[in-house]
Amino acid sequence: MPTVSVSLAANPYEIVIESGIFPRFGEFFRKWAPSAKQAVIITDTNVEPLYGLKIAEILADAGISNDICVVEAGEESKCVEIAQLLWERLIECGVDRKTVVVAVGGGVVGDLAGFVAATLNRGLPFIQVPTTLLAQVDSSVGGKTGINIPQGKNLVGAFWQPKGVLMDMESLRTLDERQYRAGLAEVVKYGIILDADFFTFLEENVSAILARDETVLARIIARSCELKAQIVLEDERETSGRRAILNYGHTFGHVVEKLCGYGTYLHGEAVGIGMVFAAALARKLDPENPTFMELEMRQNALLTALGIPTQAPEFTRDEIIQTMLHDKKTENGVIHFVLPNRLGECVMKTISGVEQYI
Amino acid sequence: MPTVSVSLAANPYEIVIESGIFPRFGEFFRKWAPSAKQAVIITDTNVEPLYGLKIAEILADAGISNDICVVEAGEESKCVEIAQLLWERLIECGVDRKTVVVAVGGGVVGDLAGFVAATLNRGLPFIQVPTTLLAQVDSSVGGKTGINIPQGKNLVGAFWQPKGVLMDMESLRTLDERQYRAGLAEVVKYGIILDADFFTFLEENVSAILARDETVLARIIARSCELKAQIVLEDERETSGRRAILNYGHTFGHVVEKLCGYGTYLHGEAVGIGMVFAAALARKLDPENPTFMELEMRQNALLTALGIPTQAPEFTRDEIIQTMLHDKKTENGVIHFVLPNRLGECVMKTISGVEQYI
Numbered sequence: 001m002p003t004v005s006v007s008l009a010a011n012p013y014e015i016v017i018e019s020g021i022f023p024r025f026g027e028f029f030r031k032w033a034p035s036a037k038q039a040v041i042i043t044d045t046n047v048e049p050l051y052g053l054k055i056a057e058i059l060a061d062a063g064i065s066n067d068i069c070v071v072e073a074g075e076e077s078k079c080v081e082i083a084q085l086l087w088e089r090l091i092e093c094g095v096d097r098k099t100v101v102v103a104v105g106g107g108v109v110g111d112l113a114g115f116v117a118a119t120l121n122r123g124l125p126f127i128q129v130p131t132t133l134l135a136q137v138d139s140s141v142g143g144k145t146g147i148n149i150p151q152g153k154n155l156v157g158a159f160w161q162p163k164g165v166l167m168d169m170e171s172l173r174t175l176d177e178r179q180y181r182a183g184l185a186e187v188v189k190y191g192i193i194l195d196a197d198f199f200t201f202l203e204e205n206v207s208a209i210l211a212r213d214e215t216v217l218a219r220i221i222a223r224s225c226e227l228k229a230q231i232v233l234e235d236e237r238e239t240s241g242r243r244a245i246l247n248y249g250h251t252f253g254h255v256v257e258k259l260c261g262y263g264t265y266l267h268g269e270a271v272g273i274g275m276v277f278a279a280a281l282a283r284k285l286d287p288e289n290p291t292f293m294e295l296e297m298r299q300n301a302l303l304t305a306l307g308i309p310t311q312a313p314e315f316t317r318d319e320i321i322q323t324m325l326h327d328k329k330t331e332n333g334v335i336h337f338v339l340p341n342r343l344g345e346c347v348m349k350t351i352s353g354v355e356q357y358i
Numbered sequence: 359m360p361t362v363s364v365s366l367a368a369n370p371y372e373i374v375i376e377s378g379i380f381p382r383f384g385e386f387f388r389k390w391a392p393s394a395k396q397a398v399i400i401t402d403t404n405v406e407p408l409y410g411l412k413i414a415e416i417l418a419d420a421g422i423s424n425d426i427c428v429v430e431a432g433e434e435s436k437c438v439e440i441a442q443l444l445w446e447r448l449i450e451c452g453v454d455r456k457t458v459v460v461a462v463g464g465g466v467v468g469d470l471a472g473f474v475a476a477t478l479n480r481g482l483p484f485i486q487v488p489t490t491l492l493a494q495v496d497s498s499v500g501g502k503t504g505i506n507i508p509q510g511k512n513l514v515g516a517f518w519q520p521k522g523v524l525m526d527m528e529s530l531r532t533l534d535e536r537q538y539r540a541g542l543a544e545v546v547k548y549g550i551i552l553d554a555d556f557f558t559f560l561e562e563n564v565s566a567i568l569a570r571d572e573t574v575l576a577r578i579i580a581r582s583c584e585l586k587a588q589i590v591l592e593d594e595r596e597t598s599g600r601r602a603i604l605n606y607g608h609t610f611g612h613v614v615e616k617l618c619g620y621g622t623y624l625h626g627e628a629v630g631i632g633m634v635f636a637a638a639l640a641r642k643l644d645p646e647n648p649t650f651m652e653l654e655m656r657q658n659a660l661l662t663a664l665g666i667p668t669q670a671p672e673f674t675r676d677e678i679i680q681t682m683l684h685d686k687k688t689e690n691g692v693i694h695f696v697l698p699n700r701l702g703e704c705v706m707k708t709i710s711g712v713e714q715y716i
Contacts, residue, residue, distance in 0.1 A: 122512075
């Protein structure tokens with residue numbers, strides 16, 4: 001069974017990736033939280049009928065008493081008010097320090113449930129059951145949890161590692177096509193920044209990927225998690241700068257999300273557009289170098305083949321710069337870009353006079 | 359200069375304890391947060407005019423640009439709504455990941471500011487300047503931060519260690535007598551649970567303590583911090599049970615706070631009453647043993663000499679048991695008591711049929 005180990009010294013955990021694995025969730029729950037007798041499942045209105053109730057039943061069959069909290073599907077639920085409702089609801093469910101919070105859903109549910117788990121009673125054990133491709137390859141590794149405030153996305157949160165992550169490829173069968181393709185943008189990202197062979201594997205398997213072939217998907221998800229886990233192990237709390245390379249495509253991606261209004265583009269779509277921007281920026285900085293030209297071409301061709309939008313909306317240069325300056329990752333007014341060095345390798349750069357390249 | 363080192367592997371920090379040290383805060387700030395150029399001070403309406411503005415001025419003189427956020431004095435400010443206002447206010451102040459949150463005040467300010475620091479941008483550096491005795495000997499060591507929700511106190515929070523703690527004994531001169539004595543209850547607690555010699559020192563210095571003699575106070579505060587730091591090092595996140603001994607007096611103390619309504623008794627006063635309850639419980643469990651009788655007598659005599667209330671209000675047995683069962687520290691319906699073994703040593707106990715001793 002494909003398993004990725006995330007060997008964080010203080011919180012090692014495993015990610016199990018397998019088609020049709022949900023019925024065995026009780027077994028993994030007992031392994032990952034041996035002293036727990038109670039769980040609270042947090043899910044959303046879309047996922048509850050598909051997998052939330054099923055997970056609740058599987059846990060009950062395994063002798064784990066559980067309650068289920070359902071939030072409205074969508075980014076709007078990732079807010080203080082809903083976090084507060086969940087804190088209160090969990091207390092009413094009689095949670096104690098051993099009660100496990102189980103997130104069943106996509107990135108919004110994972111981030112929100114993780115934040116609630118991180119903060120209630122100063123930290124409850126947490127298990128993730130991500131059911132979207134984006135959540136499986138991105139938010140389930142790394143321990144970032146959070147909510148949005150009016151001033152921006154994910155501005156409030158905590159690093160909180162799960163006790164374990166269970167992914168069932170079957171849950172991707174029900175995923176809406178647009179959501180699925182948006183998730184693939186982050187997969188392509190891992191190839192560009194960390195693994196040229198993986199990028200080539202993606203190029204060679206476009207049809208299988210689009211057909212959601214479960215063997216290919218298992219490999220893609222496992223490799224994405226492995227690559228992300230490597231980086232997280234080197235820099236768990238984003239202090240050394242190493243982890244920041246995972247933000248490839250995100251500097252401009254955040255501009256797209258913010259200027260178009262959150263929700264116009266899915267996060268993965270915005271990242272795809274941001275990757276197009278970043279590869280072009282790398283090429284413009286060294287226009288004679290064929291490496292960057294080739295990289296940009298291959299990246300954009302793969303994104304296009306996978307049905308990921310690559311065309312940025314029209315923004316003014318000033319809008320772009322101002323939005324970047326207000327990004328959470330900007331420090332002391334300096335914008336950092338993650339740019340490819342060559343396929344499978346990238347670096348953090350600050351660019352003086354970046355305006356001229358936009 | 360009395361300095362206590364809290365040698366947590368991931369977050370070592372020092373506590374500096376000295377009379378008249380505030381004017382040197384800029385120097386410590388630079389030492390503890392060498393890459394910071396900006397600070398946000400969080401304080402309350404009582405402390406702002408006394409020390410908040412002074413700390414702001416000292417930082418500005420040291421070249422650290424800063425803003426000051428003032429919350430209403432009192433426990434009511436330790437809530438989600440105020441945390442949210444602070445998150446938003448800090449973003450408006452233009453904080454980035456290196457901006458330091460400086461808490462200037464008592465336990466409420468420290469817990470609230472610490473929680474905001476722990477969660478904004480998934481964690482900002484944090485410096486504590488505790489200005490009450492209780493905050494100096496208790497909440498400034500150990501990294502517990504948090505807010506209250508309607509269901510209970512400190513139910514939402516995070517472990518978040520400061521980069522450094524600066525205490526100026528001069529700030530105790532302005533402390534209200536009742537607040538001061540309540541702080542002493544936690545000091546007596548350290549003697550009972552961990553250090554018989556320290557307990558004797560307190561017995562021998564009652565008048566100097568009540569006169570707020572700064573030499574005696576420096577010694578008492580430093581020893582209290584040292585003792586707490588030892589325990590926190592053994593069990594930072596309260597997982598092994600070791601840290602739980604710090605809750606001596608708290609099981610019944612929480613009952614007093616909750617049943618009388620929060621604010622009727624100060625936290626330190628409730629802990630004092632809880633210690634009287636715990637010592638009596640230890641004696642009742644082994645009524646022939648002179649150790650427990652003597653310990654109870656000495657403890658209660660010292661509390662009384664220091665002007666700390668020792669008389670519990672009238673509660674029914676059922677009210678007491680029910681409230682204890684709903685305590686955050688109760689797991690799977692089992693109430694844990696911290697009871698003295700002998701002076702300077704204590705253990706965690708579960709007591710079957712505890713009702714008969716109440």
